[in-house]
Amino acid sequence: xxxxxVTAAAAAVWLCLRSAYERRVFTTDVxxxxxxxxxxxxxxxxxxxxxxxxxxKGQRRLLAAISRVNPDAVLIGGDMMIVKERAETxxxxxxxxxxxxxxxxxxxxxxxxxxxxxxxGRYGDAYDRYRRRLEGVGVVWLSDGSADLDxxxxxxxxxxxxxxxxxxxxxxxxxxxxxxxxxxxxRSKYQILLAHSPRFFDDYGKWGADLxxxxxxxxxxxxxxxxxxxxxxxxxxxxxxxxxxxxRKGSAMIVGRGLGTHSVNLRLNNMxxxxxxxxxxxxxxxxENAGEGDLRSAK
Numbered sequence: 001x002x003x004x005x006v007t008a009a010a011a012a013v014w015l016c017l018r019s020a021y022e023r024r025v026f027t028t029d030v031x032x033x034x035x036x037x038x039x040x041x042x043x044x045x046x047x048x049x050x051x052x053x054x055x056x057k058g059q060r061r062l063l064a065a066i067s068r069v070n071p072d073a074v075l076i077g078g079d080m081m082i083v084k085e086r087a088e089t090x091x092x093x094x095x096x097x098x099x100x101x102x103x104x105x106x107x108x109x110x111x112x113x114x115x116x117x118x119x120x121g122r123y124g125d126a127y128d129r130y131r132r133r134l135e136g137v138g139v140v141w142l143s144d145g146s147a148d149l150d151x152x153x154x155x156x157x158x159x160x161x162x163x164x165x166x167x168x169x170x171x172x173x174x175x176x177x178x179x180x181x182x183x184x185x186x187r188s189k190y191q192i193l194l195a196h197s198p199r200f201f202d203d204y205g206k207w208g209a210d211l212x213x214x215x216x217x218x219x220x221x222x223x224x225x226x227x228x229x230x231x232x233x234x235x236x237x238x239x240x241x242x243x244x245x246x247x248r249k250g251s252a253m254i255v256g257r258g259l260g261t262h263s264v265n266l267r268l269n270n271m272x273x274x275x276x277x278x279x280x281x282x283x284x285x286x287x288e289n290a291g292e293g294d295l296r297s298a299k
Contacts, residue, residue: 048215049258078110
């Protein structure tokens, strides 16, 4: 009987240590997409769900990994901070400012940024100060807004209302929701949509997104091969869109596993992730092994 308890205790210790390791390191995953709407290749880095996490002093390891990629732009999908009893924005602010000094940065809100903006009675003007400081160093803030990148790519950032982040929320957005906030998609350009929750992929595609970049689900927290991500941040089990590349009816969505955690500080078989998107003209030969299998760990 004692050996069973010893084995169980050893397994618990191993799981805790493994989870701590997976939260301290990240992998770099490369996804390749092609479109007839573009005439040259572009490389983007997509960041989501940092939750004020740090990878080395001054984000040294994360900044070095992004610099090696040398992207045309860095796209942020939200939740770079933690906003709960108090707002923890210091690591995010420092990191994004550093990024903006090296690359064009486009920032879309997640539910934590939305909470900071909405609950001014609790957090005061913290959202405005955070946004002004980043815009002051050149960050393009996409709060229900769009920006032209270079004549061929349009980047839009969608804010989702509080009800769409609740544990029991609808599987579809209310009719016309995205259009009311963003207007019509620019179908003459490659339309990228930063929408923090991947739950509404069909709605994003119907609006006109060629590519949606999402996060929010933290890769399902625990990844079981053959079954998928165990639990989302909205406490739903085995949702198929927890992470990775999804395609449907001419639209694509990449769901990042995120770079941090908050309420459930656990990762198993589900390392933090830096996402690289390579967008090339239609007909270009795809690079071998592009996708989540293309992993490089940064310790």
